[in-house]
Amino acid sequence: xxxEPVLSVERLVIEVARTGARVVDDVSLTVGPGEVLGLAGExxxxxxxxxxxxxxxxxxxxxxxxxxxxxxxxxxLEMGEEALEHERGSxxxxxxxxxxxxxxxxxxxxxxxxEVISFxxxxxxxxxxxxxxxxxxxxxxxxxxxxxxxxxxxxxxxGQQQRIAIAMAIVxxxxxxxxxxxxxxxDVTTQARVLQTIRxxxxxxxxxxxxxxxDLAVVSSLAIRVAVMYAGRLAExxxxxxxxxxxxxxxxxxxxxxxxxxxxRRELTGIPGQAPDPGRRLEQCLFAPRCPLAVAECRxxxxxxxxxGEGHRAWCIRVAEQAGAPVxxxxxxxxxVAADGSGALLAIDDLNAGYGSRPVLHGISLSIPTGAxxxxxxxxxxxxxxxxxxxxxxxxxxxxTISLAGAQLARAARARxxxxxxxxxxxxxxxYSSLNPRRSIEESIAQPLHYTEEHPDRAEIDRxxxxxxxxxxxxxxxxxxxxxxxxxGQRQRVAIARAxxxxxxxxxxxxxxxxxxxxxxxxxxxxxxxxxxxxxLSMLFVTHNLALVHSVADEIAVIEEGRxxxxxxxxxxxxxxxxxxxxxxxxxxxxxxPVASGAG
Amino acid sequence: xxTQPETAPATPRRSRGLWLxxxxxxxxxxxxxxxxxxxxxxxxxxxxxxxxAPKSPTAFVGLPYAGPxxxxxxxxxxxxxxxxxxxxxxxxxxxxxxxxxxxxxxxVGTALGTTAGYVKGALDxxxxxxxxxxxxxxxxxxxxxxxxxxGPELWLVCLAVAAIHAPQVARVARAATLxxxxxxxxxxxxxxGIPRRRVILGEVVPxxxxxxxxxxxxxxxxxxxxxxxxxxxxxxxxxxSADWGLMVNENRIGIQQNPWPVVTPIVLIAILTVxxxxxxDAVARSALGIEAPIAPPSMSGSDDxxxxxxxxxxxxxxx
Numbered sequence: 001x002x003x004e005p006v007l008s009v010e011r012l013v014i015e016v017a018r019t020g021a022r023v024v025d026d027v028s029l030t031v032g033p034g035e036v037l038g039l040a041g042e043x044x045x046x047x048x049x050x051x052x053x054x055x056x057x058x059x060x061x062x063x064x065x066x067x068x069x070x071x072x073x074x075x076x077l078e079m080g081e082e083a084l085e086h087e088r089g090s091x092x093x094x095x096x097x098x099x100x101x102x103x104x105x106x107x108x109x110x111x112x113x114x115e116v117i118s119f120x121x122x123x124x125x126x127x128x129x130x131x132x133x134x135x136x137x138x139x140x141x142x143x144x145x146x147x148x149x150x151x152x153x154x155x156x157x158x159g160q161q162q163r164i165a166i167a168m169a170i171v172x173x174x175x176x177x178x179x180x181x182x183x184x185x186x187d188v189t190t191q192a193r194v195l196q197t198i199r200x201x202x203x204x205x206x207x208x209x210x211x212x213x214x215d216l217a218v219v220s221s222l223a224i225r226v227a228v229m230y231a232g233r234l235a236e237x238x239x240x241x242x243x244x245x246x247x248x249x250x251x252x253x254x255x256x257x258x259x260x261x262x263x264x265r266r267e268l269t270g271i272p273g274q275a276p277d278p279g280r281r282l283e284q285c286l287f288a289p290r291c292p293l294a295v296a297e298c299r300x301x302x303x304x305x306x307x308x309g310e311g312h313r314a315w316c317i318r319v320a321e322q323a324g325a326p327v328x329x330x331x332x333x334x335x336x337v338a339a340d341g342s343g344a345l346l347a348i349d350d351l352n353a354g355y356g357s358r359p360v361l362h363g364i365s366l367s368i369p370t371g372a373x374x375x376x377x378x379x380x381x382x383x384x385x386x387x388x389x390x391x392x393x394x395x396x397x398x399x400x401t402i403s404l405a406g407a408q409l410a411r412a413a414r415a416r417x418x419x420x421x422x423x424x425x426x427x428x429x430x431x432y433s434s435l436n437p438r439r440s441i442e443e444s445i446a447q448p449l450h451y452t453e454e455h456p457d458r459a460e461i462d463r464x465x466x467x468x469x470x471x472x473x474x475x476x477x478x479x480x481x482x483x484x485x486x487x488x489g490q491r492q493r494v495a496i497a498r499a500x501x502x503x504x505x506x507x508x509x510x511x512x513x514x515x516x517x518x519x520x521x522x523x524x525x526x527x528x529x530x531x532x533x534x535x536x537l538s539m540l541f542v543t544h545n546l547a548l549v550h551s552v553a554d555e556i557a558v559i560e561e562g563r564x565x566x567x568x569x570x571x572x573x574x575x576x577x578x579x580x581x582x583x584x585x586x587x588x589x590x591x592x593x594p595v596a597s598g599a600g
Numbered sequence: 601x602x603t604q605p606e607t608a609p610a611t612p613r614r615s616r617g618l619w620l621x622x623x624x625x626x627x628x629x630x631x632x633x634x635x636x637x638x639x640x641x642x643x644x645x646x647x648x649x650x651x652x653a654p655k656s657p658t659a660f661v662g663l664p665y666a667g668p669x670x671x672x673x674x675x676x677x678x679x680x681x682x683x684x685x686x687x688x689x690x691x692x693x694x695x696x697x698x699x700x701x702x703x704x705x706x707x708v709g710t711a712l713g714t715t716a717g718y719v720k721g722a723l724d725x726x727x728x729x730x731x732x733x734x735x736x737x738x739x740x741x742x743x744x745x746x747x748x749x750x751g752p753e754l755w756l757v758c759l760a761v762a763a764i765h766a767p768q769v770a771r772v773a774r775a776a777t778l779x780x781x782x783x784x785x786x787x788x789x790x791x792x793g794i795p796r797r798r799v800i801l802g803e804v805v806p807x808x809x810x811x812x813x814x815x816x817x818x819x820x821x822x823x824x825x826x827x828x829x830x831x832x833x834x835x836x837x838x839x840x841s842a843d844w845g846l847m848v849n850e851n852r853i854g855i856q857q858n859p860w861p862v863v864t865p866i867v868l869i870a871i872l873t874v875x876x877x878x879x880x881d882a883v884a885r886s887a888l889g890i891e892a893p894i895a896p897p898s899m900s901g902s903d904d905x906x907x908x909x910x911x912x913x914x915x916x917x918x919x
Contacts, residue, residue: 413793421791426788434783
């Protein structure tokens with residue numbers, strides 16, 4: 001009845017060879033011709049390991065210990081290295097996450113494209129290769145000019161590089177293309193275009209695509225079917241619209257509620273707790289410790305797949321309780337502007353900044369009222385981080401003034417009075433680098449206290465560290481730990497605790513969630529919003545993610561090429577953008593399909 | 601509030617310090633074990649030797665270049681002193697000087713390198729170009745130059761060898777510093793106005809310890825070789841003191857009568873050098889493996905054991 005699948009994975013198990021810990025555990029999947037399967041999951045769930053196994057490859061230290069991977073009529077795991085070399089690139093191909101490192105920087109892109117063809121089609125002559133190259137460039141929407149083919153990868157933009165990588169992947173008309181988050185590094189506009197290319201290519205030549213991503217919104221705009229993984233096992237597989245609108249697995253449900261929505265239809269809710277270490281082998285449902293629906297039986301055996309609909313299965317014994325619960329919350333309540341009207345806490349006036357002779361910001365004037373939260377939104381390279389750094393005193397190459405509560409601030413942080421340094425606290429994008437790996441959590445949080453004017457004694461420091469940990473909901477058990485022992489979300493909370501310990505008035509949050517998974521992102525956002533309300537903090541929330549803005553800000557300022565395009569209340573700017581650029585930004589944000597109203 | 605206290609991950613490992621872990625790992629590796637097995641006896645001889653020596657290193661016990669006998673197990677040297685006793689006495693200075701010179705070289709080099717890398721700008725240029733000039737001198741010539749001007753003093757030998765090491769250590773420290781100062785925890789410290797000296801000591805130095813310690817092992821090997829060469833050339837300990845390098849020089853003319861006063865120190869120095877080198881190399885390897893991850897895992901696939909599978913990309917074969 002159904003056509004022969006292009007990919008079938010049967011009970012695949014991938015283990016750490018040394019310990020026997022399972023990174024991928026008993027996964028079975030199929031992909032039909034012309035079908036796009038979205039393979040989703042948070043970091044550490046095994047999706048990258050699984051996707052590489054589809055090419056017959058396991059990273060060093062890992063081994064596929066049982067199960068089969070068939071692409072077309074070939075069984076990849078049983079092949080030798082040499083045979084695989086011929087299948088990769090023609091039968092099955094791979095598009096990596098970062099095109100900049102996938103392309104050889106020393107070869108012209110035309111040469112690289114031809115190389116793929118000549119390796120797999122030995123009888124094709126030079127003219128024939130040229131024809132194929134021209135055709136494939138048209139397929140991926142690139143100009144077929146000589147100048148493009150003669151460029152080196154660094155001369156192309158990120159989007160163009162990614163298209164070249166996709167062109168290399170499709171030029172030999174493979175049966176299966178494995179794509180590992182190929183759009184993560186691209187801005188939304190380019191991302192939208194690349195996604196369209198993938199859809200077209202897939203439909204035209206009938207190959208299958210496995211699209212690996214952590215971004216469910218991307219899945220919903222692209223995939224026909226979705227497989228969601230959790231801790232190395234499948235949680236749910238089914239048609240995209242069903243899985244994303246009526247998830248049967250509590251994990252998937254929680255994950256969807258954590259995805260920020262640009263229209264603000266859902267309140268952001270995180271999933272408490274964290275995923276188990278990859279490779280812990282427990283004969284139970286691995287999600288049970290975090291699951292709101294868990295019952296005793298969940299902890300007694302690995303749940304079997306339960307059919308919930310046509311081609312829709314969930315590995316959960318509680319599907320009956322979960323199924324039908326729509327992914328919707330009460331919606332974000334309209335925010336009351338918390339500003340108390342006592343004027344601007346932070347005022348920026350006619351700020352021009354640059355690096356050396358390269359100007360980055362032009363005539364920026366902004367103010368943040370006391371207790372208010374301003375989202376500064378822009379694409380990468382728009383200058384938003386530079387602005388944040390000027391405010392924090394980390395970037396001194398600017399003209400114009402920045403004043404805090406009416407008093408003008410010196411440019412360099414070291415030249416500012418201690419009170420001003422304490423009043424403005426910066427939370428960095430990357431919690432993996434903002435904590436000193438050689439300092440315990442306790443030491444990191446207490447660090448600023450040693451440089452304040454009051455010089456608190458040891459007992460006082462201890463008390464305040466305890467209070468700061470409390471306020472970010474971390475248990476006292478983390479005090480003695482080191483950053484590498486904590487998850488990304490926990491580290492970001494530590495960074496927030498370190499900022500709070502000096503009782504700041506303004507928190508500058510620079511892309512604080514962009515290195516985190518969605519379920520963790522939601523938790524951190526909730527935390528920030530609560531802190532803001534409880535403590536009357538003002539916030540500058542720098543982000544490229546428009547969808548988040550609803551949950552964190554009263555006002556939004558859109559920045560492009562170093563200029564503020566427009567500024568206003570969040571609802572107004574998102575609903576009726578006045579500038580063309582904002583309109584494009586809003587339109588290109590990938591979003592989950594509209595939620596069917598809860599009729600189930 | 602829906603955020604609940606997260607339980608910390610169930611991995612209560614590493615209550616010991618990082619370096620204890622590195623050492624434990626080193627001692628489990630074959631290279632580290634062999635290195636340790638080579639170094640330990642030589643170090644024991646050098647340190648405990650004077651207490652075990654059957655005779656005074658300067659007493660005359662027999663005819664010059666007498667062969668091994670029950671009286672003098674390794675025979676006598678050119679003026680009839682007991683070779684075994686002189687070997688047992690002669691390692692202390694070379695080892696102490698080598699360690700001291702290495703420590704001074706590392707400390708000075710690290711101070712220069714971190715300062716240059718952190719402050720940047722003109723000071724960086726000034727420090728690094730000066731060190732480049734020092735590096736341009738052949739190592740042993742530089743030491744000989746200093747020692748022949750001022751005289752064969754032990755403290756001078758020590759400083760000269762340290763001066764040989766400092767520039768190279770500074771380069772290593774600076775390179776590591778440049779990476780570290782890009783980390784946000786350093787930026788945080790700056791945004792909070794923490795004094796520069798404290799930033800270097802608290803944020804930078806602890807994070808460049810690994811590459812510097814790796815360099816230290818290598819430098820210790822060089823120190824031993826250079827100091828042995830200097831004392832062979834007569835710029836180290838002066839007669840009648842016992843010293844391995846000096847012994848080789850004093851007794852090389854008698855090598856046909858009694859080879860032991862030449863061969864024993866040479867073998868000991870060789871074992872020490874090779875052993876230190878293997879051990880420090882093993883330390884370097886385990887330090888690299890054990891290092892706390894600083895770089896963020898990529899958004900998608902920090903999943904697994906080892907990163908970096910980018911090269912399977914679309915499989916372009918090397919032609």
